Amino acid sequence: MRALSGKVAIVGVAESDQIGRVPDKPAIMLHAEAARSALAEAGLTKDDVDGLFTAGISTTELGEYLGIQPKVTDNTSVGGSSFVIHVGHAATAIATGRCQVALVTHGESGRSRVGMPPRVTPPDSLRGQFEAPFGLPQPVGAYALACSRHMYEFGTTKEQLAEIAVATRKWAMLNPKAYLRDPITIEDVLNSRPICWPFNLLDCCLVTDAGGAFVMTSLERARDLRQHPIVVLGFGESHTHAMISQMPSYTSFAARQSGKVAFEMAGVTHDEIDLAMIYDSFTYTVLLSLEELGFCGKGEGGAFVSGQRTAPGGAFPMNTNGGGLSYTHPGMYGVFAVIEAVRQLRHDYLDQGIRQVPDASIALVHGTGGVLSSAGTAILARY
Amino acid sequence: MSGYKKPLPKPDPVTAPFWESLKKHAMKIQRCNDTGKFFFYPRGLSPFTLSDNISWESVSGRGVVHAFTIVYQNRDPAFAEDVPYVVAIVELEEGVRLMSNLVGVEPDPGHVWIGMPVEIVYDDVTEEITLPRFRPVRAT
Structure with a gap:
């Protein structure tokens, strides 16, 4: 794993042309806009792309729409x-020579629901049989169930959860693209x-329309491109369950595995992390991730x-874009953390005061998926 | 047809014995005979060993609240009028957990607690389907 560390760079990033409320664009166009802008920022074209990565829609649909094979x-x-x-996955593919330029895209019309698949739970599916009859709103109810257990085991309070929402909003106030920018207090x-x-309500993420994308290539090639290369030092992934009723422990999840592997591969310590982008679907998602990743x-x-x-x-700069709680969260937020x-x-x-984390050189990005089901961690560094 | 408007489970060939047992008001769940451990939801093989050396066993339907939430808002029209209500993860005496609702208790975090002893209530929501719900065990 160490052989892959530092060999591949992220060379372009972008959101879709608008984020927040975008009722006039289908989800796949949000993918496409972000892809176009991320490639332009990198100084690459779609014909350079030979690795395609996405979730939510099929890569076949994405490749067809963008004319990429x-x-x-x-x-x-x-x-x-x-x-x-x-x-x-893209870093591995590039470092092993399977492709040269990887494009990762996301797009969801989470708020306007334009060009989105219907949300259905078939009655003979496992969730249809063993969860749907009991009226748990998904995913919020699932995270709430898990959080009740953390409060019971460790005495965690609603005030402590609220600290996360308030701090994240302060970052959003510095980001013109953030959906909610009014200050809030713990009482609020x-x-x-x-x-x-x-x-x-304020423990829960937004529901927005947004797309995002990033482009990756070898560090060698990245040196000749437009942007300062940001190298991938380490990464890890895992999952433990699909349904919340099957989660092995409500106070531990796959981040424990993904984080451990990412730190080992990167060869860095927690003290060396200058900022953390921690998936914040709900306040509890953040609190649990920080523990599972070993920050406390x-x-x-x-x-x-x-x-x-x-x-x-503050001492621990986190979710500096305003996060899924205040900046944007169209359903799957991970791309925006990257x-x-x-x-x-x-x-x-650099010209925006405290919006810039001073001398930021190493960042940890952590994604949580499903109902605390899956985890992906990446450690990135300024080259 | 009954007037029941909420999502109903549609049993499949592997899970049908569970749903049949609820209909008879005598819950059965599966045990792995290699390890002696119970598991839930029903599977066609043991999740511990992948063996098909498994059997259906009658159980008491008693357990404790392992985790819970009070639902105050549900956009699904089938449940919107029912708020607030309790969704809980119940841990049965046999060690397995399942999702259910608590009935016979105030839907309030001051009245529901983790570790609360509960017992099954067989809720015949249609002629075909009985759902497992749970109520606090009365002090004796």
Whole structure:
């Protein structure tokens, strides 16, 4: 694994032309716009692309729409973590010579539901038989169930969960692309509409329309391209279950495995991470991920996020785009965590004050998919 | 046809004995005979050994609340009028967990707790389907 470390770079990133509320574009056009912009930023064309990676739709549909016939196709689709997992798959494909230029795309019309598949649970599916009859709203209810167990085992409080939502909103206030930019307090979170105990509305991610994409190639080739190369130091992935009723433990998940492998491969320590992009579908997703990735001990997540430690200017810069809680979350958020980490490591925000994490040189990106089902971790570095 | 409007399970050949047992108000779940361990949901082989040395066993239907949520909002019209209600993960005495609803208890985080002893209530929602729900075990 160490042989793959640092050999491949991310050379272009982009969102779709608009994000947030985009009722006039089908989901696949959000993929396409992001792909076009990410390639342009890299100084590459679609004819350079010979590796295609996506989730949510088939790579065959994506390739057809963009006129790309790849040598490597990877449709790993395990929820919102998929695009972080694609970083590792694409890096492996490039480092082993199976392809030269990888394009990873995402696009979802999560809010407007234009060109999206219907959400159905067949009654003879396992979920249709063993979960759907009981009326658990998905995915929010699943994360709420799991969170109840963390509160029971470790005394984690709703106030501690709210710290995450408040700090993330402070980052969103610095990002003109963020969907919600008004300041909020811990009281605002606790007093927002109850959804599924212990979650209130502001514990939950947005539902938006958005696309995102990034382009990868060998570090050797990246040196001649437009952007400062951001290299892939390490990556890991895993999953433990599909249905929340089958989750082996509600206070531990696949991030424990994906993070361990990513850190070992990268050969860096937790203290060397300058910023963390941690998938925030719900406040609990973040708290549990921080523990499972080893940034704090088991059960210490609540204390770790208290006192606004993850806010701008705090000791632990996290979700610096405003996250899925306040910037954008169209259903599967992972690609946007990658995009923001790359921009921070390139120092794209140097003229924007505290929006730029000072001297950012190593970032951890963590994706969670399904109902705490899957995990993908990538460690990236400024070359 | 009954007027039941919520999602109903459609048993498949592997899971049918479970649903049949609920219909008879005598729940059965599967055990792996290689390891002696119970498992749930029903499978055509043991998830511990991949062996087909498995059997159906009658169980008490008693357990404890392992995790729970109170649903205050559900956009699904079939459930929208029922809020608030409790969805729980129940751990049966045999060690397996399943999703269900709690009945006979206030849907309030002050009245439901993890570790609460519960027992099965057979809810005959249609002529064909009986759903397993759970209620607190009354103090004796």
